[in-house]
């Protein structure tokens with residue numbers, strides 16, 4: 246892992262990234278009869294995160310670009326960790342990003358019979374043997390990249406004995422961990438993966454698809470390349486940690502393939518993101534231990550978490566396109582992801598007025614009982630979206646932070662004897678405050694200037710500050726969940742010790758009594774995106790009810806990516 250964070254966007258200006266270039270070269274050279282077939286091979290042992298999205302955007306995206314096809318294959322070779330709950334969630338998340346496998350849904354477990362037959366054939370050809378050593382003994386014989394390994398005492402078992410034992414392993418006659426099937430390759434190979442890799446291990450947990458049919462399950466290296474081959478995959482695109490596996494991938498595939506067709510593995514860099522973790526094991530731990538509210542907790546880097554946080558499919562694709570695909574590991578700034586969603590929502594999110602930390606403002610010279618409807622723009626980026634009306638009354642909610650009794654010099658919001666504009670309404674001047682017995686401000690008083698109504702002739706007197714507001718009698722109380730980074734440190738995976746101690750204790754602040762304007766209250770629907778004037782982008786949470794609207798903060802308005810870029 247590179248220590249320094251990549252701070253440039255690696256945008257592919259209309260061109261191809263290096264994987265796509267390789268694909269193009271193969272197609273032009275007429276390899277595999279000019280066919281392109283990729284696959285996305287998730288293991289159904291957790292929910293997809295944004296790193297997986299980087300992978301399947303490549304797999305489905307390349308197929309789309311060159312008129313090929315992309316398979317979805319569940320790599321379900323370990324029944325101990327896998328579940329159908331994950332299968333359904335993975336399908337949903339891929340669809341959410343706009344991709345579809347059509348009729349090409351496969352499972353590695355579909356190939357168990359063929360893989361078993363191949364293993365038997367290899368045993369018969371003297372290329373595989375049953376090893377009865379413990380995993381510790383096997384590990385101890387592996388050697389190191391500079392020291393050759395040593396042979397297992399079982400390496401030269403007669404074929405008949407191997408066949409008999411492997412068959413009985415699969416019948417369930419032996420305990421888990423008591424024996425494995427290994428390929429007989431080369432214990433002195435420079436590539437550690439060639440030092441008699443394990444092909445099969447015993448697992449007695451029933452499989453969610455095949456039940457108790459099997460008691461032996463293939464290892465990744467023995468299953469992946471062959472599965473690609475069985476499906477006719479031409480380009481098997483994966484992440485860089487598989488580079489050293491590639492020769493073994495090819496070695497096993499050659500047991501099946503001839504000159505006419507052979508899948509090709511190409512590797513790109515994983516997505517790593519600051520202030521979060523991408524390990525499924527760690528994410529599962531956060532969920533299981535209740536350290537987050539589930540796989541879809543809006544702080545999680547999972548696609549469900551991002552969706553619930555208010556990220557859009559196009560913002561995720563835009564981000565992945567900006568960071569690009571390379572051959573070296575990097576750590577990407579979460580600020581760039583935030584920049585992508587901000588750009589997207591700026592174009593599409595309706596502007597509304599919400600006061601998240603309300604204090605009452607009373608306009609002393611505004612008639613009691615009077616209501617004026619003020620026209621508010623729905624989206625200044627897109628005038629075609631029109632306007633909506635917002636009631637203006639004598640009593641208004643404004644943000645507590647927008648008032649200071651003894652302000653510093655550059656405070657352009659409200660303070661005694663100072664003027665501000667109420668957005669889309671009048672200029673007001675503060676005349677005083679009322680405090681409770683603790684000295685806390687409970688009401689702010691002001692007078693409004695009737696000649697300054699926004700949009701009216703002669704109303705263009707300028708003041709420095711503009712505040713957002715909501716009318717008291719028509720406001721609906723709402724809950725805002727204000728989220729921050731999941732972890733307090735930039736790269737939690739690089740730190741020593743327990744990663745859970747690095748969680749950001751301030752990652753969720755709940756504001757129970759935000760006040761929202763009536764036009765918004767009427768149309769609340771889970772999943773809808775809004776820009777709250779001056780506050781940021783928010784999405785309606787699934788917990789919302791008509792009585793108690795609930796919003797999640799997606800991201801603030803300030804573009805911290807621009808600041809990073811300037812450094």
Ligand code: ATP
Nearest residue numbers: 286287288296297299300483484515516517523525
């Ligand atoms: P595991 O440790 O359980 O294997 P995994 O995250 O690699 O975790 P898989 O289900 O095997 O999970 O991943 C499916 C595909 O997604 C693989 O091809 C893998 O290379 C890719 N992938 C996983 N994490 C990332 C990431 N952070 N960035 C890019 N691709 C990723």
Ligand code: MG
Nearest residue numbers: 286287288465
């Ligand atoms: Mg994996």
